[in-house]
Amino acid sequence: MNRSQHNKKHAIIQILKTTSMSLISSYFILLLSMSAVSAETDDKLQLSGFARVVLGYLDESNATYLGYDNSLSLDQQSLIGLQADYQILDKLSVTGQFVARTGDDKDSELEWLYLTYTPTKSFKFKLGRQRTPIFNYSEIVDVGFAYPWVSLPQQVYRTFLFPTYEGLHVQYEYIGREILLGLETYAGGIERNFTANGQVLDTDIDNLRGVVGTIGYEGWNFRASYHRGHADVNQPELNAFRDQLQQLGFTQSAETIKTAGVGRFYQISAFYEDVDYFFRTEVIQLEADLSLAPKTKGFFVSGGVNFYPLSVYASFSKDINRYDKPSSEIPIGLIPQLDALAFGYQQIFSQSNDNNTRSYTLGLRWDWKSNLAFKTEATLLEESNALQGLFTTRDVNNFDGQAMLYQVAMEWVF
């Protein structure tokens, strides 16, 4: 057993001693067996992983958010991910990553399964199932250890349209004397169930493609990207209703019900960090020709100070969501059948209220070991109309659109 493995086990034993929570213990027993496995493998196979235990409490009895309500909850964002990398040939490897999640509406999935071909040190080709690199942290939303927050700024990171794809990703990197340039592009598609606002949607995504450019200079990193894909959300009832409207001659109304269409993402970000400070901002825009997806503009700004091994940070994020308006083509008050039709039509748009949302976060991260961190954060969540936007559910008669969320997390990589 070498020193790092010894240290790893020593750390695990210490943690087991200091906590008695059964859930956490079972996580660590699993992890312990993982590190025992990794000790036996040779150079060609590398096993690694990440785990997070997140405790959350929403100080509000009239709404829920990310599965949290006004009781302490451990099983909304806690998860464990395992990754295996196998070097097949000198320039060819295969990687698989499985993530087991605890949240009710979150699937446990094989998130990554791809071949990597590295013909030169500057080029990398990845073929297979991958996370879509839409925003800075899109590929690693599950790896809490990799970012300062407990929950990523939701105004940017909750957009659900194209989380994964199956296809080809090409990456090129150039290091100049002073700057680092990166260029990547990908293309693919996927048919998969996605969960949005507690609803499971069977979605067929094709013709998904994007381009990402990055520039690194000193402590700065700039990223700009564009992504585009066609999404077909299987909603048979909605399609049947649209056909009925079409047959009755209400073509305008029928056209406003869109279960398939093109989605476009625009992203730009600037990150700065040095030994003492960090600053991050990311701005996004989403346009989708789908009834259930609003046109969204969102951003976050975040800054922090390092007092190694502690860092404190503050974040503000905001988004503006605008939906297509329903048509008023169907006459009301003539005959009951038409009234029923008009009512049914309006019902579809009942969850299409324009809204703005904001989050204000203060947090602290403590890097206890080089692979183990604790975080805590408090977030004030606000949605403008108290009907739709940020919260998953709300009691519309009593909710004022504001709530405090408190979270504590333990993040581990191994």
Add this chain to the structure above:
Amino acid sequence: MKLLLSLFAITFYSGFTISEENSINVVANIQGSSIQLSRQQVRNLFMGGTLPYDLTAIALPPQNQTRVLFNTKVVGLTESRIQSYWAQMRFSGRKTPPTELSSETLVMKYLQNHPGTIAYLPGDAEIPIGLTVLFTTIN
């Protein structure tokens, strides 16, 4: 107040008195050829980037004093941020961290036996035969 100010001045000044003891040399086994790297190139190389020259980075473990100095003076990040960065790179299939060897002595031996390898060493360490300094932090 004066005392406080002078105390502050002493602390401030001592922060800038850098001797050879806390400088860093980046050395490589490049078999006689002569190249000089910029700080940015060294930083990128140890953060998993590539260079036109075919060099493989070798690192020291976290908590090692030379690594802490290298993080501060060359990379410009805290150890915890570097660890977060590697988590992001590993689990998005982008880059993998350099091989780590447990001590400066082992690093020097490894470099001597492996052409094309590069590592950072303390400024006061004697450069072994066959290794070339490609970058040094300014004292």
